[in-house]
Amino acid sequence: MPQTTLRIAVRKFGPFESAVQRQFDAFRAVERMHDLDLQMDVLEVGPLDQALFAGRGLADGTYDLAFVVTDWLAAAVHGGLLLDLAPLLSRDPPPDFPGNWCSSLLKLQQVGEGTYALPYHDGPECLIYRSDLIDKPPATWDRFHALARNLTNEERYGTVIAAYPEGHNTVYDFCLHLWTRGGELLDPASGAPDLATPQAVAALDFYRTLAADASACWPDARGVDSIRAGNLFMSGKVAMMANWFGFAAMCQTLPDSQVRDKVSLAPLPAGAGGRSCSLNVYWTIGIAAGSRQPQLAYRFLRHMLRPEMDKLLTLGGAVGCRLSTWLDDEVNAVAPFFRLLPQLHENARSFPVDRRMPGLIHAIDDAVTAALTTAEPTESILRRADDRARRAWNGGAA
Numbered sequence: 001m002p003q004t005t006l007r008i009a010v011r012k013f014g015p016f017e018s019a020v021q022r023q024f025d026a027f028r029a030v031e032r033m034h035d036l037d038l039q040m041d042v043l044e045v046g047p048l049d050q051a052l053f054a055g056r057g058l059a060d061g062t063y064d065l066a067f068v069v070t071d072w073l074a075a076a077v078h079g080g081l082l083l084d085l086a087p088l089l090s091r092d093p094p095p096d097f098p099g100n101w102c103s104s105l106l107k108l109q110q111v112g113e114g115t116y117a118l119p120y121h122d123g124p125e126c127l128i129y130r131s132d133l134i135d136k137p138p139a140t141w142d143r144f145h146a147l148a149r150n151l152t153n154e155e156r157y158g159t160v161i162a163a164y165p166e167g168h169n170t171v172y173d174f175c176l177h178l179w180t181r182g183g184e185l186l187d188p189a190s191g192a193p194d195l196a197t198p199q200a201v202a203a204l205d206f207y208r209t210l211a212a213d214a215s216a217c218w219p220d221a222r223g224v225d226s227i228r229a230g231n232l233f234m235s236g237k238v239a240m241m242a243n244w245f246g247f248a249a250m251c252q253t254l255p256d257s258q259v260r261d262k263v264s265l266a267p268l269p270a271g272a273g274g275r276s277c278s279l280n281v282y283w284t285i286g287i288a289a290g291s292r293q294p295q296l297a298y299r300f301l302r303h304m305l306r307p308e309m310d311k312l313l314t315l316g317g318a319v320g321c322r323l324s325t326w327l328d329d330e331v332n333a334v335a336p337f338f339r340l341l342p343q344l345h346e347n348a349r350s351f352p353v354d355r356r357m358p359g360l361i362h363a364i365d366d367a368v369t370a371a372l373t374t375a376e377p378t379e380s381i382l383r384r385a386d387d388r389a390r391r392a393w394n395g396g397a398a
Contacts, residue, residue: 006293006300007039009048009057009066011283013227015250015317016067016121017042020304022312027303045069045225046166057288058082064291065301068117068284070108071168071351071361076286077111078355083287084114088298094118094305100322104345108353109284117284118305119321121313122341123245124278124348125176127266130239130259137240137266139276141177141206144240144269148216151239160218160238161211163372164225170368171361172279176242177203179349181271185360186352193360193389195367196382202271205378208371222372234259242268245344250317252335265337267347280348282321314338359392 006024010016017040024038041063043051051057052066058081068076076082089097098106101119109117127144129137133151138144148158162169175185183199186192194200211221218224218238230247232238236258241247245265252263267276285304287297303309310320314331319341325331326341351357367385370376 003035003037004033004293004296005037005039006065006297007041007063008285009041009043009051009063011048011067011069012042012044013318015246015254015313016283019313019316019318022316023304023309024300026309027300030303031299044166045168049167052076052081053079056290058286059288059290061288061290061292063288064293064297065285065287067120068286069168070281070284070353071357073109073116073284074111074353074355075358077114077116081289082116083289083291083294084116085118085287085298086113086115089115092298092302094302095307096322096324097305100307100324102323102342102345104280104348104350105282105321108280108282108350109286111353117286118301119282120285120304121246121283121318122321123247123249123282123319124280124341124344125172125242125268126245126248126278126344127268128233128241128243128245128248128251129264129266130262131264132262133239134264137264138269141180141269141271145206145210145213145216148210148240149213152216156236157218157238158216158240159210160224160229160232160241161207161221162224162226162229162243163211163221163368164228165222165365165369166225167361167365169226171364172281173207173242174203174364174368175351176268176277176279177207177271179277180268180274182274193363193386193393195363195386195389196379199273200382201378204367204371204382206271207368208378211372245341246317246319248337249314249319249335252337253315253317263335263337265340267344276347278344278348280345280350356393360389363389363392 028036057063105119151158181199187194234251234257251257270276310322310325314320326338331338363385367381370381
């Protein structure tokens with residue numbers, strides 16, 4: 001009998017890789033498809049983006065399924081690269097769907113009447129800190145910076161910034177610093193990008209100052225992505241960080257973590273004129289429009305979202321998306337902060353699902369790069385970024 005192979009593109013992250021393999025092994029056993037094989041292409045964010053979009057991996061049959069971060073969904077749908085799952089969901093939804101998911105995890109993959117992916121890994125941004133070193137987490141960014149200096153010594157740094165130039169970490173950080181200072185990405189009146197505001201200047205000024213402060217922050221922020229930042233925290237080399245909830249789960253559940261039972265969470269600090277908020281960006285899994293076996297791909301995707309599979313993912317160091325997983329007694333015995341996830345989602349913001357977002361994102365990424373690698377004044381950097389973002393938003397060259 002010829003071998004059947006499902007092909008999936010996976011974001012490089014150990015807990016994702018192990019969970020997908022274990023979920024597939026369980027699926028093959030349940031389906032009694034002993035001739036079924038899995039080809040898992042494991043890629044960093046930049047190469048994954050390239051493989052799915054410019055490389056046409058979603059369109060040409062290279063992949064049946066793929067990890068797609070919510071930032072990419074509008075472009076994927078506009079390009080006809082993902083299968084609309086709405087008909088399949090209406091006939092044979094995952095168990096307890098959609099009632100067992102919070103509403104903020106069901107919106108971003110819905111475009112028009114279609115549903116183009118399903119949530120796989122969640123975890124809004126939050127403050128992750130060492131409970132053995134910090135009694136009271138900082139409520140303001142200025143206090144965060146001062147505390148990071150106090151916690152830096154020969155053994156560790158107070159904090160770490162993930163500023164690897166991939167168009168994600170830097171953009172997320174900038175937006176959080178902007179929002180927690182009362183600023184907005186888009187002008188409320190015109191709906192156009194608005195990056196040259198006083199709040200934006202304050203946000204980028206703080207970020208570049210913190211990144212350059214060797215008395216507070218892990219050096220070479222440009223060489224650190226969010227996963228490496230999580231690993232540095234897990235190894236005990238930093239005391240606190242603004243990062244995704246999932247890294248708190250990883251640091252609490254993985255057996256080689258040096259900070260198990262010392263991991264605590266708090267809302268992100270705020271700046272002058274603002275208040276704490278979080279960022280709701282999550283990994284979905286979609287079925288490639290070019291898949292030659294979409295029915296089989298959907299059965300596997302549906303299996304991955306079963307209650308026991310969502311819990312398996314979570315206990316393996318990632319973050320499942322079911323409310324039942326977040327409130328599960330076994331999960332919270334390992335990592336008690338999972339019960340906080342519904343509360344974090346109440347204050348979480350999301351990017352607009354708009355195919356014009358890539359132009360705005362690239363403008364922000366380049367602005368942060370300039371701030372971290374040059375001495376150009378912040379105001380000048382942001383005026384240039386604002387002009388570029390507006391032109392891209394209005395259909396001009398970025």
